[in-house]
Amino acid sequence: MKTGGNTLLITGGGSGIGRELAREFHALGNTVIVAGRTASSLEETIDGREGMFARTLDVQDAADITRFATALIEDFPSLNVLFNNAGMMAKEDWLADPVDLSVAENTMATNVLGPMRLTAALLPHLRAQPVARLVNVTSGLAFVPLAHTPAYSASKAAIHAWTQSLRYQLQDTNVEVIELAPPGVRTALTPGQSTRTSYMPLEDFIAETMESFRIEDTPDEVVVQRAKMLRAAEANGQHAEVFQMLNDNYEG
Ligand SMILES: NC(=O)c1ccc[n+]([C@@H]2O[C@H](COP(=O)([O-])OP(=O)(O)OC[C@H]3O[C@@H](n4cnc5c(N)ncnc54)[C@H](OP(=O)(O)O)[C@@H]3O)[C@@H](O)[C@H]2O)c1
Numbered sequence: 001m002k003t004g005g006n007t008l009l010i011t012g013g014g015s016g017i018g019r020e021l022a023r024e025f026h027a028l029g030n031t032v033i034v035a036g037r038t039a040s041s042l043e044e045t046i047d048g049r050e051g052m053f054a055r056t057l058d059v060q061d062a063a064d065i066t067r068f069a070t071a072l073i074e075d076f077p078s079l080n081v082l083f084n085n086a087g088m089m090a091k092e093d094w095l096a097d098p099v100d101l102s103v104a105e106n107t108m109a110t111n112v113l114g115p116m117r118l119t120a121a122l123l124p125h126l127r128a129q130p131v132a133r134l135v136n137v138t139s140g141l142a143f144v145p146l147a148h149t150p151a152y153s154a155s156k157a158a159i160h161a162w163t164q165s166l167r168y169q170l171q172d173t174n175v176e177v178i179e180l181a182p183p184g185v186r187t188a189l190t191p192g193q194s195t196r197t198s199y200m201p202l203e204d205f206i207a208e209t210m211e212s213f214r215i216e217d218t219p220d221e222v223v224v225q226r227a228k229m230l231r232a233a234e235a236n237g238q239h240a241e242v243f244q245m246l247n248d249n250y251e252g
Pocket of ligand 1: 011012013014015016017018035036037038041057058059060084085086087088089110137138139140181182183184185186187188189190
């Protein structure tokens with residue numbers, strides 16, 4: 001797929017990974033629409049750049065996704081790339097009595113149903129384009145779960161499995177399906193994370209990730225060096241060891 005001249009939608013483009021990817025793709029000569037719940041953050045991402053657009057969207061809300069997708073296709077008929085990047089991560093205590101399910105329910109609605117509903121709403125349009133791409137942002141935690149955030153890890157494992165399945169179903173179509181699985185990156189995803197020195201600096205993560213997206217033949221899975229230990233743990237016979245280390249050393 002060409003690296004410029006596309007029209008991309010990046011959900012969660014008002015901060016962190018989504019914001020920086022949006023700016024990088026715009027700099028490569030693509031039209032970029034960023035979406036999220038907070039209009040002011042989206043406007044900050046755009047910061048007056050021509051060819052960048054902001055649209056509010058709550059991916060937890062099925063009706064809002066329908067409204068958003070209809071208007072988006074009308075406003076941007078050349079839309080051919082969808083980045084399902086919006087996401088949330090929070091700790092859960094399964095020793096509480098009663099167990100509070102609100103985090104798990106919100107996480108599943110945002111991280112799993114959100115991408116599924118948005119993809120369903122936009123896929124017929126993507127399929128009608130000459131070339132199209134679907135990028136789902138998962139996590140290294142899809143492969144080795146962080147026990148402190150059970151629903152989050154489960155949500156990313158679900159999107160990994162869903163992405164593999166979509167890639168198979170869409171193999172003979174114009175839609176290329178890519179998974180982006182980041183390691184711990186310094187963003188505001190969870191409290192204290194943006195300054196956690198054991199996590200990868202955002203600019204380094206974006207630079208390494210864009211090496212894969214700057215080539216026409218982007219791999220099916222974009223996994224930076226730092227995330228490879230988690231991605232390969234099972235295959236390398238090190239899952240139990242890596243799981244223990246990850247969870248015993250968690251600083252959140
Ligand atoms: N940073 C990491 O260590 C890391 C590691 C692995 C994977 N990831 C994944 O990378 C993606 C981006 O995360 P990030 O690290 O860049 O964190 P972030 O800065 O918190 O970005 C998350 C974005 O998602 C948006 N969002 C959350 N709930 C939403 C909703 N209901 N509807 C629409 N937008 C919503 C947020 O905007 P609003 O709140 O304004 O809506 C925000 O812009 C996420 O999928 C995350 O799981 C991050």
